[in-house]
Amino acid sequence: MKKRPRPTAWANSLERSFLNLARQATASGSRALATGLKPARAARTPPPGAGAWLPGVVMGAQGVRRFRLYRPPGILFGERLPLMVMLHGCGQDARSFALSTRMNRLALRERFLVLYPEQDRLANPQGCWNWYDTESGRAFGEAALIMQAVDQVCLLHPVDRARVAVAGLSAGASMAALLVTRSPERFKAVVMHSGIPPGTAHSTMSALGAMHGRRTTSPLAVTPEVMAAHWPPLLVIHGDADSVVSLRNGEAAVQVWAQAAGARAGQVRTVQRGQRYPMSVTDFKRKGRTVASLVAVSGLAHSWSGGAASQAYSDRRGPDASRMAWTFAARQFRSALNA
Numbered sequence: 001m002k003k004r005p006r007p008t009a010w011a012n013s014l015e016r017s018f019l020n021l022a023r024q025a026t027a028s029g030s031r032a033l034a035t036g037l038k039p040a041r042a043a044r045t046p047p048p049g050a051g052a053w054l055p056g057v058v059m060g061a062q063g064v065r066r067f068r069l070y071r072p073p074g075i076l077f078g079e080r081l082p083l084m085v086m087l088h089g090c091g092q093d094a095r096s097f098a099l100s101t102r103m104n105r106l107a108l109r110e111r112f113l114v115l116y117p118e119q120d121r122l123a124n125p126q127g128c129w130n131w132y133d134t135e136s137g138r139a140f141g142e143a144a145l146i147m148q149a150v151d152q153v154c155l156l157h158p159v160d161r162a163r164v165a166v167a168g169l170s171a172g173a174s175m176a177a178l179l180v181t182r183s184p185e186r187f188k189a190v191v192m193h194s195g196i197p198p199g200t201a202h203s204t205m206s207a208l209g210a211m212h213g214r215r216t217t218s219p220l221a222v223t224p225e226v227m228a229a230h231w232p233p234l235l236v237i238h239g240d241a242d243s244v245v246s247l248r249n250g251e252a253a254v255q256v257w258a259q260a261a262g263a264r265a266g267q268v269r270t271v272q273r274g275q276r277y278p279m280s281v282t283d284f285k286r287k288g289r290t291v292a293s294l295v296a297v298s299g300l301a302h303s304w305s306g307g308a309a310s311q312a313y314s315d316r317r318g319p320d321a322s323r324m325a326w327t328f329a330a331r332q333f334r335s336a337l338n339a
Contacts, residue, residue, distance in 0.1 A: 062141030087172030213246030239300025
């Protein structure tokens with residue numbers, strides 16, 4: 001048998017080089033994979049605190065949307081709890097919005113469920129709800145998907161359908177208001193934080209103008225009688241230092257709500273709690289019933305007022321918007337029960 005030739009020093013060196021390159025490529029790929037998986041792992045990690053953080057998904061003409069549901073512990077057999085629907089803003093997802101607003105902590109204390117629908121980055125690269133795209137119908141398709149999520153949660157979990165409210169930040173606030181214009185009887189309260197009212201934009205370009213307060217808002221096509229019977233009251237929270245979405249949009253939102261209901265503005269009152277930013281509060285009432293309220297927060301930029309300090313789009317120095325939203329919703333729930 002012929003002897004196999006011994007590899008030369010050059011061949012040994014070449015083999016070692018290939019092995020080193022392979023190891024480096026493998027290590028680099030592993031690091032890239034780990035880096036890419038970090039956001040996915042973080043999104044799946046439940047926010048801290050007691051209770052369940054449950055995943056869900058809905059499908060429709062506008063594709064697939066995921067959602068998360070916070071369910072407080074200790075729900076009794078046969079018990080029905082209120083539901084707060086929370087719509088995040090651009091650059092956020094369900095988990096980051098829950099962390100920023102700390103709504104789960106409030107839900108644990110006050111005993112209600114919280115639904116966090118989540119925008120798909122394929123539908124909007126910045127994670128914004130496409131509330132403005134009414135010309136193509138995309139806005140209505142996304143609203144329908146959110147309502148599917150609400151229906152699914154009401155079917156599978158102990159939700160009191162008579163006590164459902166919706167709140168949102170920025171694009172989420174605009175989508176929350178759009179939801180109500182399409183299904184007003186499904187909600188007992190709506191909260192817009194730093195958003196733009198429906199009827200102000202219909203495309204990307206008009207939305208940009210609306211953000212700077214350069215668009216007029218169309219009146220709501222509804223009578224005072226229908227508003228009183230079927231439409232939920234509106235709470236608007238908006239910072240006067242917001243350079244992303246002009247405060248004029250918050251003012252326009254309460255104005256169109258009040259005009260449709262035949263409500264009149266009351267006296268502006270100034271409120272400040274401790275060292276937090278002061279706020280000017282204006283209530284619009286008809287026959288003693290609050291139809292809309294505007295809370296203009298002095299010094300607040302485009303952030304969730306009173307939110308967690310460690311989160312983006314969150315300002316801990318403002319008055320607690322989560323508490324205000326829940327208090328406003330709970331007041332409407334009680335009024336509905338006593339009606």
